Amino acid sequence: MTDAGPLLEARRVFKGFFGNPVLKGVDIALRPGRVHALLGENGAGKSTLINLLSGALAPDKGAIAIDGQPISRLSPASARAAGIAVVQQELSLAGDLSIAENIGLGAYPRRFGLIDYAALARGVREVCDLVGLTEPLDMPVADLALGRRQMVEIAKALFRKPRVLILDEPTSSLSAHEAGVLGRLIATLRDRGVAILYISHRLNEVQALCSHVTVLKDGGVTADRSLAGVDGEGLVRLMVGRETGELFPPKPQQRVGKVRIDVEGFSAGLVRDARLAGRAGEIVGIGGLVGQGQEDLLLGLYGAIPAKADRAEIDGRSGLPVDVAAANAAGMVYVPADRKHEGLVLPHSIASNILLPSLGRLARGGLRDRRAEAGLVADLARQLMIKGDVARPVQALSGGNQQKVALAKWLPLDPGVLLLNDPTRGVDIETKREIYLMLRRFAAEGRLVILASSDTPELVHLCDRVLVLREGLVAAELSGPAITEAAIVGAAMGVEQGEGIGRKTVQ
Template identity: 40%
Template structure:
């Protein structure tokens, strides 16, 4: 294992050791998930934790947060040994974790979610005024304008992530864990989060930062720990390594070029076209998607980028304008109709829209095929047979003890790969994906990008909505920029981040109010 001396925050010595995890082990049945991991973090230090999906990162953090008890090893905070039987014990010791998978109660307000189980009281009764005021203050610290009184379930995914961060901040933790915190955030929101992290660092908070995004890791971290197959394989200071070395430690091999090369062939027939398309979120949308083409969609949160995807697949259909698909038919009225018409859709919220969390990996991988072909609904028949589904899941390198286990027990990145597998099981003509690699490690990203390019080269059409500008630029043949429910610009392949952001922040004063994304 590669290891360097722990020099503390920003390469300086003398910062007190806040967290010391020693030889942590954890097993689930016969599977060893953590195998003797030792890790430290000092006050005012940002420690990045990297690894493939299923490597053990989130499990280690759940041990620290009191969700799991370790089978071996011990934890010390500020030099004192601690033992956690439940998450409340960890919180009392100053540990807070912001999970990648959202855990808000949708029918409670933002303020109620932020202070869930810790509601301020007056004379034994919940003090709603004090709770709303405290929620507003912590949201303001995050430079957010979210209303503390709205129900959390009505918020877009990005805003729900902000609420999760706000909840953790109210704990006044001395050790703060961020698990893929920018996965749902656009560039502007991520920049605000980075400012907050710098503020917390200056205040002496020990920060553990889990991310697959190497640019974030090298912008924020003082040290980088790499976990592979439940073992610590690297503990390096930021200045002594680079992203290629970290990726090699994560996957055990060279990835090469992350994005597959674009085809030199001319694009084919029109797969989808809309002229003057409108609905309650979109205005005057004119767009054409062609066979063989990958079109990326960028924009700030609330720009309408997700609403555009939902309109194309029939979730929030166009209710005005001229719409035509390759089959000669007009607008799709529902996702079910879209599925029948061979339109694949990967939503941005895999937990509530993309998966049956209690169903097995195989059952989830077969969902779309069964919907299209009732005659193949039996698990023993054709493409829904277990061997065919297992081969599909192996193709995407889904990490699981077995394919009969519930998909809800997988890491977020592995869950995303199962969603992609659902559509690989059929032969769509148009593939619409929202945040396709959210929470997905670099090796799996490369696999997904290659699948999409092969699909396009075979005559399919792909629309990718992403808040990751590097992804949009690296993958797309053409880039559409959304702003306030309109297409603000179209750019060719290879457009710069500066050019995209210039159009993304445009304001259309003729549009009354600001369009919102659907949740």
């Protein structure tokens, strides 16, 4: 059966955004009756590839082929007509509409120009039985739990009788039971000759369901092979493994300074019962899959969201900061991941942004001291090599320079602890190198740098110690030579090193 020609292919596709290449000549071929896994870390280009395959984006170069025929301009509508269905990670359901209406949306059976609700109900009932949805069909989707909504989303894809089914992390919100139902459903569809592309971070599911794998790394394919005889560790090895170059400054010999942060039994947002300690001169990394509580950990320490701890000591003072102002006063600063929405006041000038935390300190007699302000801004712009006129709005800068402004504004406070949330996301390689050097320098100056990152090499080559979070818990604490990509990826996905796979959620 797998000898049949591919139903859907990407042939050497290239795609970039704003001059930033995301896919660099990727090939993938989905064959009927095969469950094909697509693996890769965050930012490897998986979502972009899915968008190309479903016609949501057009490739810059290369082609998408259906049944062996290259299609010049694949639109989402023509992709649907060709039998390609995608179950997205972000749910795309209309909450106020019923289960039946959502499933049929865009493909309602008509009779005399009106919606034929009887025919709709028959077709919907059929796919709901397949995915195990037993709720009344006229129930509004908003009343369903997240996992049930995901099942509606899958039923919606099946309603169109797809020949190619793309599932983007379908089990991330499913219970073990629902995941089991989905696993059996995928096997049934495979046996009927549907070509399935399965994206998941859960390697045990990939092993149980898939027979072929494509691994993406930095926009290129690093593996395209059968999964026969590959175990959990082998999968991790396939995902890791790449030269890192001279991007990172050398790690100095560990010089232990005074304790700057020591918290125990720390809970904030998703994070439960975490223990975190850091000393002056250290760069501590926080890793894990996206959304496992990394941001909550930083925001909780920073006093920006409610947090509690059994015991907390920050630079000799006990207790967590009650708000951001208290955190700043204690010498803690925070650089958010989403600099456009959380880090910077985009329409305001570079100078205003840099000055915002220092306004009060620079004022004399209640009035702003223009000359002191200008001096400070000029000094920081030179130190951090921020290019351009400081009176320009910050939104005119490149991502890398914006990030430097977001960092620069904190330096006048002489912070003892820097909390950084993915500071190199969307930043070009040259600025990345500058930022890494800067972080090393901050540590050498006796500061503590706590760095949450979705970029595993960054954690391995920059950090002295790494905490890996999974579902809000500290899944592993690694230090020194134990910090390897395999160890971090393994801990993030719950694969114990040397023990093969963890619990099986899909049979």
